[in-house]
Amino acid sequence: MQSTDTDIAATIAGRPGVQRVPSPKLTLFIARAFLTPAECTELVALIDAGRRPSTVADYNGDNAFRTSETCDLDGANPAVAAVEARIAAFTGLDPKHGEPLQGQRYAIGQEFKAHTDYFEPDGPDFARFCSVAGNRSWTVMVYLNETEAGGATRFKAIDKIVQPETGKLLAWNNRRPDLTPNPSTIHHGMKVRAGTKYVITKWFRERPWGW
Template sequence: MSKTAAKVEHPDMDTLARIGAKVRARLEADEAIFRFPTELAEIYAVANFFTASECSRLRILVDATAEPSKLFDNPYESGFRTSYSGNLSRSDPFIRMIERRIDDLLGIPSENAETVQGQRYMPGQEFKPHQDYFHTSQPYWQDVRKRGGQRSWTAMAFLNRVEEGGATEFPRLELSIPPQPGALLFWNNMNPDGSPNPDTIHAGRPVIKGTKYIITKWYRARKWA
């Protein structure tokens, strides 16, 4: 595919490449941040990003907003994503503080960020393998491209330890990451050139015993609205 053709398919490609380069330089200059050893994708983690009390407070807020998780192109009844989830209100000063800390770590403007979403997985619940970026061939793309465009980075925080199951798995990267309370996991959904990276496909594996709580924050190429 030529560069011109790629830009037609991925209109935010140059912007996403610039965001990726900026975030990459920022993260790799921070000795507290670990980069997973794979050349197929840019995926990082930092331990103890949230305190135990912050995790506890976030779990309460997740429970208060949780309802059957939604997807752009799969109904809850499909069984593709069976967790419960809800957006956490930015009118809450605590949530604004949490979001700002993630924004500052990555160095992405807060206006590019979707509202942080809380997710709860009970035994048997899962999120099957998927990519976080938008597929431009799908009908929903015509709406989301006007509301900030393509997703760039994902940040996901684990809020508790799970008795059994519930790992976040990247099958093409051969990575399986168990929930670690307070840890923040983040990855670039794009390749360095700004094109979607299919190797970022990942899954929330079924919880076998206990309950899994996480929050997720997605960043767009442009201002999200």
């Protein structure tokens, strides 16, 4: 059974070295060195081998809204399985509620404009993506490298900018205390100005992942 958001927040906050971003608008945590440089290098190679153009839900007509590439990482790969298990242990989130781990790659000029990770309940793609497992509850993202310039993540509602750093984890709750989607989680994967940016993302759902 999935723990409550309060329990999950308390679990993450209790980990050594974790910083909770002070804001009443959203629950956001940062943890440095969650993954080792060697683990990050292995995941970067997997992303490079399997990348494809990223897609968006509720397409808004802006072809430049998300210009990155995505890789669906194979949970049968020992490196991927180890990272997924560590994320679940670190957060207290039930792995049964987790989507398959994804990797993203951003080349120079690529970005993901300001967006939320949950699916809009009145959006045209809501039923398609949420009929089985429900909406996204938590996001866990890990930077796999440092860019030469650009590529930060900006949380617009609190004007918080997080710079890429090898192995750094971000975790946030996509919901308000009443379990409705929290628009203050809007964030922007800012343009890479020099170098290439790699991240992995693990999303968790309201119900077990049953696809």
